[in-house]
Amino acid sequence: MKRSRQRRPAYLLATAAAALGIVAIGRLQPPALDDLRNFVFDSFQRLAPRPYDPGLPVRVIAVDEESLAAFGQWPWPRTRLAALVDKLAEAGAAAVAFDIVFAETDQTSLDHYAQRLPDGPAKTQIAAIAADAIPNDQIFARSIAAAPAALGLTLSGAGQKRAPPQKAGVAIAGDDPSAFLAEFPAAVAPIAELAAAARGLGATNWAPDRDGVVRRIPLLAIGPGGGVTPSLALEALRVAQGASTIIVRSSNASGETAFGRQTGVNAVKVGAFEIAVGAAADIRPRYGAEAPRRLVSAAAILEDRAPRDEIDGRILFIGTTAVGLGDIRATPLQPTIPGVEIHAQILESLLSGALLSRPDWANGLELVVAGAAFILIAALLPLVTPLISALAATGLIGALFAASFLAFDRYGLLVDAAFPSLSVALAYGVGAVALWRQDQAARRHVHMAFGKFIAPAVVEGLVEHPERLVLGGETRELTVLFSDLRDFSTISEGLSAQELTHFMNAYLTPMTDAILDREGTVDKYIGDAIMAFWNAPLDIADHPRKAIRAALEMRAAMTRFNGERAAEAGREGRAYRKAAMGIGLNLGPCSVGNMGSTRRFDYSILGDVVNLTSRLEGLCKWFRVDILVSGDLRDAAADFAWLDLGAAQVVGRSTPTRIYALAGDENFAASEAFVAWRDDHVTMMRYHAEWDFARARVAAADLKASVEPHWSGCYMAMEQRLAALEAAPPARTGGAPFWKMDSK
Helix, strand or coil, X not given: CCCCCCCCHHHHHHHHHHHHHHHHHHHHCCHHHHHHHHHHHHHHHHHCCEXXXXXXXXXXXXXXXXHHHHHCCCCCCHHHHHHHHHXXXXXXCCEEEECCCCCCCCCCCHHHHHHHCCCCHHHHHHHHHHHHCCCHHHHHHHHHHHCCEEEEEEEECCCXXXXXXXXXXXXXXXXXXXXXXXXXXXXXXXXXXXXXXXXXXXECCCECCCCCECCEEECEEECHHHCEEEEHHHHXXXXXXXXXXXXXXXXXXXXXXXXXXXXXXXXXEECCEEEECCCCCEEEECCECCCHHHEEEHXXXXXXXXXXXXXXXXXXXXXXXXXXXXXXXXXXXXXXXXHHHHHHHHHHHHHHCCEEECCCCHHHHHHHHHHHHXXXXXXXXXXXXXXXXXXXXXXXXXXXXXXXXHHHHHHCECCCCHHHHHHHHHHXXXXXXXXXXXXXXXXXXXXXXXXXXXXXXXXXXXXXXXXXXXXXXXXXXXXXXXXXXXXXHHHHHCCCHHHHHHHHHHHHHXXXXXXXXXXXXXXEEECCEEEEEECCXXXXXCHHHHXXXXXXXXXXXXXXXHHHHHHHHXXXXXXXXXXXXXXXXXXXXXXXXXXXXXXXXXXXXXXXXHHHHHHHHXXXXXXXXXXXXXXXXXXXXXXXXXXEEEEEECCCCCCCEEEEEEEECHHHHCCHHHHHHHHHHHHHHHHHHCCCHHHHHHHHHHHHHHCXXXXXXXXXXXXXXXXXXXXXXXXXXXXXXXXXXXXX
16 A cells, blocks of 8 residues: 555654664663674674684693593592693694682692591501602693793682782773773682793683673783782783783773773784773684694693694693583583683784774664665665665665674674664554554545445555545546436335335446446435446546446346336335336536545535536436436447437536437447337437427337337427427528437
């Protein structure tokens, strides 16, 4: 259905409410919106994961199933870990970072073992041996001290309140960022001996979202004592470069344009790397797919089977990957992944520049785009069909997601398409429902106003063009029909009110059906009279012929009506009076539209064609026929069975009108019986045209005797009119004589 271009208050109200809802969502940023946004960004990562580059200097030394099978269950003695560190350092590792927190002393050390033995000679003997042996932690500490090693610690809400030793200086350029950094009052840190030996200490903490997926990684946090603690990945990068200081650039630093506002951290610089971060010093790595080349088994290192080029110059993260050891996390790409691999992927993203960023202006841009998209769809909906508006909404959503994915894939920008798409969907959904309700109301209005008077197909067409219902009119070529019962007053005189109502309903119903079934419009009922027209409010193809067929069906319906009344009267043993009607048909330009006021209108027609049609219906009584048409209508359907009755000058017109009686349809027109009848009729009318009224009268009398009873009245009337002309001929003019009526 075509949308009306006029303003629709209900539609405007619904879309305004929906727009306020979109603005509220955009301003409040509810958690559900963040979840939806994360789902979209995760889907982008799954569609286009960061390709693994084996040339990146990052590897995971995995305590995997192979390692456990070769060297026993976890945890291993720290002497074995010391051997692992020694081999890595000897092979040229740039940094060795443990994703393991050594918060307790090694219980497998001989001195601890001796303490757990029961008193006796064995304990004394083993204790003496242990006194001369070097403890495992000390051996491990020496290996750590000799290697570029960083140990992991976990910041927490409970645990050791003592601040871990600072391994690197932290220089802050700009505002104090501590208000923006995550703060932890305690830490689970390596024992003092190991912490002192290590070149770096880094937090293994994550910042998982509500669904437990690790998307944001804090590079800095506030630990116990108020010191800034770097992440394990950042600390590994610092140790690998031999840098001594971490530089934090925050708002209002030199070169920053925060205009005095404190907006948190902007960048973190370590050695040669300056990393753009979020306000909380967090980053969003672009995760890569699983890559076996990223992992090197710890067993291969200990057994000297690992290629040296997999170690030399690389940053190595040591952690557990064996199933059942518990260090499992979730990323946008993988529901389960060892935590140590996340550290490695963080560093890979840092080194390759494949970090994702959510710019400060993203929320504002998304709100603007959502508003513009909402306005576009809301403005488009009333102007186009539902299919086009649905395609436009779908296409716009597709374009938003395409642009968002392009920003992600090409530039690493996380600009949300879900919120603007939600705006489009809401605009379309609310608007479509509001317009649908209004369209349904319009349909009901049209059906109520026209359903009883217009053919169903025409009503449906009018429903599609409700603009035709505006006050005013247009000039159209119409076929107009008037019908009236003969001697209705005499028929109704002997009927009760109930009987008269039954009579009228029984008569008008088939007559109306004949009109509506042929796409006509019933203008009005005037007592027993019917006024109808064709070709409005919508174009009706071949409307003159459809009107003629309707008139023929009305003639047949009258025959059936009289037959039913006669049978009913016979059953009831009462008198019966045959009903008759006259029908006038005409073709020509009329003014058609809503005639009336803005508060009450009547869809009707006006014009000289309408007046002449009424006169033609009146002439039926004069000529004693049931269907008369004008010459214009006859010419539009010349193949029907027509009888030329000459020209008649009706009341109110200065010029005569050519009139024809309708004898039947095209098939009847081609029959031998009608051809013979028409030839005799033409002969009569030729005598009339030649002013030979006597011969015309005789021809009329002959026809009266030969035609069907239905037409004998016509020739009786013609005989009488011709006899009158014969007795008192009118003044002769240059043309053929015409019939002149003094009244309807």
